[in-house]
Amino acid sequence: MNCLSFRFGGKNHFLYAFLLWLSVSNLYGQKQVFLFSYFVDNGQDGLHFAYSRDGLKWEAIREKSFLTPTLGKDKLMRDPCIIQGPDGTFHMVFTTGWHDQIIGYASSKDLIHWSEQKDIPVMEHELTAKNSWAPEVFYNDQRKNFIIYWATTIPGRHSDVSDSENEKGLNHRIYAVTTKDFKTFTETKMFFNPQFSVIDATILKKDSWYYMFLKNENPKPAEKNIRVTKSKQAAGPYPTVVSAPITGNYWAEGPTAITIDDYVYVYFDKYRDHQYGAVRSKDMTSWEDISDKISFPKGIRHGSVFEVSEQVLKGLLGEQ
Template identity: 30%
Template structure:
């Protein structure tokens, strides 16, 4: 997402805005997993990294960040930073990566260029270059690409402003080196933001955010020709959501629509599902049904094979830390704050307060202890049944208080609960958002004591 905003009296936003088409790569025979590309931001800018990050998922909903959630590629020219990365498998094999040439949030900056890399397998990145897309005195935001079989060319789409209105522009290419002249691709007559196109068999779908009413809409076309898409849905969602992408499940007729909140202060991703994209029916998913990479912004999702999924994990590695989600408050994660242990809604800074190394239990190797990432000499331990963060004093009492045993989730066996080592009739739970160990007897208690270990 990239945007320009002006503000009216009373805090109302009059948005004169960007748009950029996000063309999701299509699954091919053999694809059974997914890779996500993104950059990172957090509320107090502690996680602001304008470079390419990667995460993988076997199901398209639960994501594992790679390389400890650190960048895997960083631009070396232009502004030296990127936003809005896009990953696509090329017809000849291998991948192309495109991105906006912009670091930080200076959305007034004019730039006619985008970043580009080639990659055989997303384990290395070569041929870095900047591509000039046009000569207009405007931006070039959220570039993506699609294969137009009828033309035998790729279309690179992006947002640019012409005549005082942001629309979606396209340049055609065969090699992502030599670029054709810009053409207007999508312009419904008003400012739009971050359109996403799914290239289908017979029908192609374009989703975008309208700044007439702030809603996400879907359009469709029997071709991929410029100016051929017509809106066919009512508004999917109203609110501070943008940067939509459409992804089809690799193995069934199920679709996901992802959206990004426009501010790092509310920097989270949202998801909806549909059993038939033609029906104008999207159901929101809860945070219990999906996850996102930590601090991820404006992502791209590309289908990959199981072998590629395994190779990416082998090359970059899964995180050495975990985040732990509440079952009945799935937008909340376990964190420490002033040494108190609690659950709070994501996102927040310092984001490291929610990162834990689940190590062998200090009192029993069959259990686990929660070691803080940003205070590595401190662990979660209970005292007077209340759980807090404390430095390990080496005592047997501390070790016992800081050790828990994983058991199937008391409210959902696919999740996890944690039984106290030295008070085995008590489990870790939250009460008024504060962590403690208590006996568990009611349905509400079981929900409070159930968690999901993720990233």
């Protein structure tokens, strides 16, 4: 009798059951897959995906976009941020244009078939607001709602920073709304107001802390690097005295973070070098630059990383 023999009531019953459980556990344990939502060029053709099984090698799923933008003055879909809610629905927010006071939203059950795109008028009440850039959405498990946050410049509203001709007077802070259903939203509130121009915030929960990665956008002297701050509350407040740069001697923006095995990986756009970079850490204090260990599709721009099931990936690949 071999080790997989099974007889109800026999002495091999429990051994078989254990081996069966172990094999199923191993099977599902091998199914983790990570997706990266991103845009190319200026975002005019819409939503793209890449996938990876190890967080290092990323492959584009197809050249054609999965969703074409319909909103805003410029009809763009930049900075697509996607998360999966508790009910399995995927929620995406995105930048609709360079000078819009809205952000875009759409939802999907499978990342292939999408709801009608709708605008969320997050800054229309601020008549002088110059933009609504790089929105992100995060599920707050403490309050059972979603936090949507983004960067906006309101002239004269915040402490001055040294400017440059290229910045065109932009001086960003992070604002936010919350929602439970993506139909009604709270009033727009200040979310993060440091003594520097800040864009591209993203939140990751690890253990009992909520870490917010962000870009110091100050131009003089040029910072253009990724920093981190943390809070016990997803909704903050987050200390405005942030870490030293966790990125290196290059300009970086658009961080997105995920936990893979023992590491937290933070991916970002080395936008002047036209390539992607990454750092990782086990203790959230010491960061290893692994930009030379990763590969991304050519032309990938700012997006978000998240985990999905094998079934979702197969659907995107057209294998179902």
